[in-house]
Amino acid sequence: MDTSLLTxxxxxxxxxxxxxxxxxxxxxYASEALVRDMDPKVHEQVTNVAALPGIVxxxxxxxxxxxxxxxxxxxxxxxxxxxxxxxxxxxxxFDVSCGVRCLFTGLKREEVEPVKKELADALFYKVPAGLxxxxxxxxxxxxxxAMLLGGARWAVERGYGxxxxxxxxxxxxxxxxxRSEEVSQxxxxxxxxxxxxxxSGNHYLEVQYVAESFAPDVAxxxxxxxxxxxxxxxxxxxxxxxxxxxxxLKKMAIAAGQYGIELPDRELACAPxxxxxxxxxxxxxxxxINCALANRQVITHLARQTFAEVLxxxxxxxxxxxSHNTCKVEEHSVDGERRxxxxxxxxxxxxxxxxxxxxxxxxQATGQPVLIGGSxxxxxxILVGTHEAEALSFSSSCHGAGRSMSxxxxxxxxxxxxxxxxxxxxxxxxxxxxxxxxxEEAPTAYKDVGAVVDAADxxxxxxxxxxxxxxxxxxx
Amino acid sequence: xxxxxxxxxxxxxxxxVRGIGTTKGEAFEQxxxxxxxxxxxxxxxxxxxxxxxxxxxxxxxxxxxxxLNALVYEMATRKLLFGRFEVHLNDHCxxxxxxxxxxxxxxxxxxVEVKGATLTCLHVGQxxxxxxxxxxxxxx
Numbered sequence: 001m002d003t004s005l006l007t008x009x010x011x012x013x014x015x016x017x018x019x020x021x022x023x024x025x026x027x028x029y030a031s032e033a034l035v036r037d038m039d040p041k042v043h044e045q046v047t048n049v050a051a052l053p054g055i056v057x058x059x060x061x062x063x064x065x066x067x068x069x070x071x072x073x074x075x076x077x078x079x080x081x082x083x084x085x086x087x088x089x090x091x092x093x094f095d096v097s098c099g100v101r102c103l104f105t106g107l108k109r110e111e112v113e114p115v116k117k118e119l120a121d122a123l124f125y126k127v128p129a130g131l132x133x134x135x136x137x138x139x140x141x142x143x144x145x146a147m148l149l150g151g152a153r154w155a156v157e158r159g160y161g162x163x164x165x166x167x168x169x170x171x172x173x174x175x176x177x178x179r180s181e182e183v184s185q186x187x188x189x190x191x192x193x194x195x196x197x198x199x200s201g202n203h204y205l206e207v208q209y210v211a212e213s214f215a216p217d218v219a220x221x222x223x224x225x226x227x228x229x230x231x232x233x234x235x236x237x238x239x240x241x242x243x244x245x246x247x248x249l250k251k252m253a254i255a256a257g258q259y260g261i262e263l264p265d266r267e268l269a270c271a272p273x274x275x276x277x278x279x280x281x282x283x284x285x286x287x288x289i290n291c292a293l294a295n296r297q298v299i300t301h302l303a304r305q306t307f308a309e310v311l312x313x314x315x316x317x318x319x320x321x322x323s324h325n326t327c328k329v330e331e332h333s334v335d336g337e338r339r340x341x342x343x344x345x346x347x348x349x350x351x352x353x354x355x356x357x358x359x360x361x362x363x364q365a366t367g368q369p370v371l372i373g374g375s376x377x378x379x380x381x382i383l384v385g386t387h388e389a390e391a392l393s394f395s396s397s398c399h400g401a402g403r404s405m406s407x408x409x410x411x412x413x414x415x416x417x418x419x420x421x422x423x424x425x426x427x428x429x430x431x432x433x434x435x436x437x438x439x440e441e442a443p444t445a446y447k448d449v450g451a452v453v454d455a456a457d458x459x460x461x462x463x464x465x466x467x468x469x470x471x472x473x474x475x476x
Numbered sequence: 477x478x479x480x481x482x483x484x485x486x487x488x489x490x491x492x493v494r495g496i497g498t499t500k501g502e503a504f505e506q507x508x509x510x511x512x513x514x515x516x517x518x519x520x521x522x523x524x525x526x527x528x529x530x531x532x533x534x535x536x537x538x539x540x541x542x543x544l545n546a547l548v549y550e551m552a553t554r555k556l557l558f559g560r561f562e563v564h565l566n567d568h569c570x571x572x573x574x575x576x577x578x579x580x581x582x583x584x585x586x587x588v589e590v591k592g593a594t595l596t597c598l599h600v601g602q603x604x605x606x607x608x609x610x611x612x613x614x615x616x
Contacts, residue, residue, distance in 0.1 A: 066489055067489065073488070093615070201588045245592055246549075266595045406486045407514075
């Protein structure tokens with residue numbers, strides 16, 4: 001992106017004053033190097049979002065912002081229903097509630113290293129990954145509805161976890177106001193045998209160790225110590241969420257004119273929050289959030305079963321579970337006034353700071369863990385929410401590293417087996433059903449996630465706590 | 477005359493599929509091959525099963541999105557990959573046959589699952605006389 005199009009307010013804060021139909025400014029949080037590296041389309045998309053009805057304060061882009069569909073990925077925007085505010089299916093994305101869950105294992109790296117091959121094979125056998133894979137649960141219509149209303153709580157009630165897990169999941173494991181009747185039969189059909197599956201693309205289950213600690217007091221409060229082994233799961237709402245995105249993108253594109261919404265581009269398809277389609281989407285989207293929470297809960301159960309076989313001394317318990325593709329109703333201070341807003345985070349992680357009433361007691365003093373997944377073979381990070389982020393970004397932070405290279409380019413450059421061998425030589429075991437998939441996900445096809453979290457830290461969106469490095473990666 | 481073909485175009489996070497043909501229907505067929513090529517080599521997919529697809533939309537562009545999404549849905553629910561397509565268009569109605577086979581991970585090496593077709597870079601139109609183009613970004 002051309003930095004001459006931006007006004008630099010501080011080292012990591014860049015503004016675009018309203019022009020054309022923009023109702024509010026656009027704000028990008030990033031280092032100069034990251035901004036220069038951003039596609040010019042991010043400028044177009046972040047300013048287009050600023051033109052949508054009812055947007056409050058600003059249209060934000062996180063340090064990992066890149067070209068998405070409608071909203072930039074790494075985009076955050078809040079809308080006020082009392083001022084004609086809208087909800088957008090493209091502002092949430094197809095993979096509704098895609099997110100990251102991090103589990104402690106109670107193990108040290110030296111306990112896992114000797115059996116990591118056995119562990120990798122066992123996890124790959126147990127956790128369905130890749131295109132066309134199915135889970136062991138087949139949902140009846142009644143169970144589908146129960147899952148869509150209950151989320152991770154549904155999974156725990158069916159034996160896939162313990163009640164203690166729920167406190168360490170956003171929304172306490174169950175998104176309120178979900179409406180399963182707003183979810184199409186096609187979406188339900190796509191999900192019937194996909195509960196407890198990882199999916200493909202950049203989704204994974206990784207066994208990682210804490211390589212570095214940046215904030216010892218917070219790391220201690222989170223119970224993270226250098227050398228500890230954790231398990232991270234990155235996946236979302238599977239076919240059900242994808243179909244809801246598909247269904248409502250079309251409905252909103254057709255209906256926008258009927259609501260008098262003038263869209264700079266069709267891809268910004270949206271509907272007023274206080275409209276039939278808006279309410280229908282919110283009900284379905286919340287059901288998809290529950291689907292994602294249930295999915296990560298069942299995968300947790302599969303990981304626990306696997307560890308029980310290979311490393312019986314392990315005890316897998318949750319650090320936290322965060323989602324980075326959502327629209328949630330939250331109260332925020334705007335010019336000293338508390339307002340109820342619909343906050344879209346598309347490839348952005350909620351990052352509540354210390355004392356936030358929605359956080360469980362265990363994170364009241366520190367703020368919430370903000371889990372940032374890396375790409376295959378690279379580091380992941382744990383950050384913590386800050387007070388400042390409330391004013392900066394409606395308490396939002398980055399979500400990961402974007403691609404630096406197209407899938408096509410990556411495929412031309414690498415062979416999957418070579419990537420697997422190279423990572424194995426570095427001590428990282430990859431298991432995947434597709435070598436072409438591995439080539440397309442090669443570590444250097446992605447931007448440096450370290451630069452992204454450094455910028456999020458420097459901008460005050462969240463603070464770095466720990467760096468995780470992979471030992472085993474199960475890739476879809 | 478430009479022969480019919482498909483190609484991919486770059487997008488930061490996802491991937492663009494473009495079908496090119498001498499008729500709109502041919503461009504839709506080629507876009508579908510481009511969709512398969514996101515996942516696997518279309519030539520490696522055998523036509524063992526036939527699926528009938530019909531879609532209707534208010535305009536050509538939404539019809540393309542519907543068509544690709546119908547294929548995504550059939551692939552997801554039937555665990556199929558498609559390698560050959562025949563599309564008939566009448567106004568904004570599409571009737572099509574798609575031939576394919578069950579996914580075999582070891583043989584097809586499916587790279588990535590397509591989540592859905594988006595409205596980004598969405599375009600259906602006639603260019604340079606008798607060349608039709610049908611394209612959009614698909615989310616992977």
